[in-house]
Amino acid sequence: MADGTVKQINPFSGTEVWTVPGRANRPLTLVNPHPSPIDPDSHERHCSFCAQRVLESPPEKSRVISTDNGFKIVESTSVDDLAKPWEFRRVPNLFEIVSFDYWTKNYGYQLPQERAQRRDRYIADPAGKAHVLSVLQTKAKASGMTEEEWIRIPESERLEGANAFFGGGHDVVIARRHFTDGATLDNQLAASGSLTPAEHEWYMKLTIDAMRDLYSSNRYVRYVQVFQNWLKPAGASFDHLHKQLVAIDQRSVNAEVEVAKVRLNPNMYNELGVDYAGFQNLIIAESRHAVAFAGFGHRYPTLEVYSKAAEPMPWEQSNDEQRGMSDMLHALHVATGPHVPTNEEWHHKPIDVDMPMPWRILLKWRVSTLAGFEGGTKIYVNTIDPWTLRDRIVPRLLEARANGEIASNINIATECACRVNSLRYNPYL
Secondary structure, three states: OOOOOEEEEOOOOOOEEEEOOOHHHOOOOOOOOOOOEOOHHHOOOOOOOOHHHHHHOOOOOEEEEEEOOEEEEEEOOOHHHHHOOOOEEEEEOOOOOOOHHHHHHHHOOOOOHHHHHHHHHHHHOHHHHHHHHHHHHHHHHHOOOOHHHHHHOOHHHHHHHHHHHHHOOEEEEEEOOOEOOOOOEOOOEOOHHHOOHHHHHHHHHHHHHHHHHHHHHOOOOOEEEEEEEEOHHHOOOOOOOEEEEEEEOOOOHHHHHHHHHHHHOOOHHHHHHHHHHHHOOOEEEEOOOEEEEEOOOOOOOEEEEEEOOOOOOHHHOOHHHHHHHHHHHHHHHHHHOOOOOEEEEEEOOOOOOOOOOOOEEEEEEOOOOOOHHHHHHOEEEOOOOHHHHHHHHHHHHHHHHHOOOOOOOOEEHHHOOOOOOOOOOOOOO
16 A cells, blocks of 8 residues: 555455554564573473473373484383483373364264274383373363362273373374573573474474374364464463374365365465465575465464475375475574464365365464454454565574574575476376
């Protein structure tokens, strides 16, 4: 607009967003600007996700460990595994969004045989049974049950709740560090950008493997939503790095809207997404396997990462293609910094959709609060327009690459080719 207001319409969701002149100049909200010293006696015991408090989480499903030949994913089979070193863990969420009962009572879902056998082996070990009962009691107390009421329940009935730990559809992927190595202040949190590119790759790999497993273990699952809430203003329960995966029995609302549009234009993610960003000089970074740009039509400042792979499902992509997405996302986290509350939202083709849709990840900066204007008008005020977002990120990316903080094979800003139809998901091209 003539006064500098930028009006945006998201081409996929239809969301209308305005950026008003002057509001983009406001500093980003920083979490914990007045830090306190870290208590040295609390090392690796700062929250329930920390390495010395693993018994507070339900039985682990799998983990990433470090070996002489690099990282690898291993299955967790017994409570004894919890005492071994790890880099990332996959555990059931104690407080599920979609519960195990949801699947059993609405669909007649039963614990698959191999998972029932794993449950039985785990609780056959007295230490494993004690672990399971302890976590179940914690969950019961959180729902208002007293200790006396818990004790009166027969043990066999208490243990029925363990089915959710071995066959549920809401998982958490947890990083080992709470604070950065050598941290002395409690605002020196270990964020996604604190990981090395190789560590971030395996953080992503464990998450992708969990996606595959949630789909394959429950035939009633139609979509697995993956997300990361970083810091409490972004919805995190703990300021400890973790991702979440939730299996649901329908497509996401976004997917339903997009499927109707992609049927009309199968190439829309190129034309209305990456290509349009290129024509508007919003491409931030590009590599052989991924491209990132400053997003438009979002309620919050948003960085978008698209996979260039022909295969839409993340777990069916090659190691190089997965690493390309990981490196690009990691670079954007490094450039964003650890003190900005963010949400990661993963989007992929629902398994029952016959139209091509690319894997993409949105990184949203939670630096503003929706209020009455947005609620009344459904027009959202985003304090940072896409070009300002680009200009904030690009210098930091260049600095991070020069310092070796991010992958060296990422092209930045004017180095990017910005070729049209660079996403290969569309077989009709």
